[in-house]
Amino acid sequence: MAEVACAHLVKEYAGGVRGLDDVSLTIADGEMMVLVGPSGCGKSTLLRTIAGLEQATSGTVSIGGRDVTHLSPQERNVAMVFQDYALYPHMTVRRNLEFPLRMRRMDAAQMHERVSRVAELLGLAQLMDRLPKQLSGGQRQRVAMGRALVREPSVSLLDEPLSNLDAKLRVQVRAEIGELQRRTATTMIYVTHDQVEAMTLGDRVCVLDRGRIQQVAPPAELYDHPANAFVAGFIGNPPMNLLPATIGTADGSLSVRIGQASMTLPAASIGRDTKDLVHTKTLGVRPEAVDVVAADARDGSVEGVVEHVELLGHETLVHAAIGAGSAEKPPFRVVARVPGTHAPEHGQRVGLAMRSDALHFFAEDGAVIR
Helix, strand or coil, X not given: CCCEEEEEEEEECHHHCEEEEXXXXXXXXXXXXXXXXXXXXXXXXXXHHHHCCCXXXXXXXXXXXXXXXXXXXXXXXXXXXXXXXXXXXXXXHHHHHHHHHHHCCCCHHHHHHHHHHHHHHCCXXXXXXXXXXXXXXXXXXXXXXXXXXXXXXXXXXXXXXXXCCCHHHHHXXXXXXXXXHHHHCCEEEEEECCHHHHHHHCCEEEEEECCEEEEXXXXXXXXXXXXXXXXXXXXXXXXXXXXECEEEEECCEEEEEECCEEEXXXXXXXXXXXXXXXXXXXXXXXHHHEEEEECCCCCCEEEEEEEEEEECCCEEEEEEEECCCCCCCCCEEEEEEEECCCCCCCCCEEEEEECHHHCEEECCCCEECC
16 A cells, blocks of 8 residues: 655647646545546546556656656556456456466465455455356456455556446445445545546545546535536536526625526625626536526526426436527526426426525636635
8 A cells, every 4th residue: 555646747649639737646545536537538548657557758656655657567566457357268266366476476375365365355255266257247347356456556546447337236346346445445546437436436536637637626525616617517417507607796686697597696695705706607506406496486596498307216307498599599408406206397487596505606717716
């Protein structure tokens, strides 16, 4: 186990394309850090650079206080788990687990003890004589994890390890990985494009976009206090509603214009100093902070038309359009999360009341206005 520190990493490809653009990130000893972002954002490139599978154009990587920037993967004492498991099909589970230790020419007794301990930890003891083709997807992923852990690496690196599993199995194995990390206190860096995995697994989550870090924070902080509009729109399922808006303040009130629609809110209800909010270009509000009310029910709401309703059992997602819309100016769309299965019908006019204390305000460059 060890701290991992990346300082000003740049990875530049042919044509000047940057996979990493001045990335600095420190992962504490024993921490589960999740790297998340859309395809092509640089998360796998960062993981491979830490592993030594990619060479940084500039910047440094240190593990446990040792500069490993120019060391080979074998010299870094890291273990990687890939999405395709990478198990040897002709070897039993036991032989797959033993393989990295045999390559080190470990003493047979010590190897047996270590493999048995990891197999017991991962619930593989009854599967040791099976071939990979005789295992389920979840069992294969546990073998891949075991082969990484048996080496007792300083850092474990997981590159989208659940992407080949079905939805139900993904939830189960995700919980197993989280529990395993807590029990072993292993430093883990976990790459995923799935923000649900990021939010449920990470001690902290690093959100990347176009090779740059957008925010690093615990999951709850990312959700409640996004640093910019990109993080706000990426984290959450469904994501935050982001609406082009013009804000004005006068006589203790906040006027909000969204396209052709407008609403007025008491400035005191915002729970903050409102003088800088006139610089807002984008208004953000989470679906659970939008109440569906009767059309024209109160001043603090905008009128919309229900376009789509998703009944999920414990809750319902109501998709509504604000403004009549045209070919030149299409309507803005808002998602509201309401409890249970009671929802308006398609085509119904409703009021969309946005809770004042849950609004987020973003400037023209996307940065949050604090």
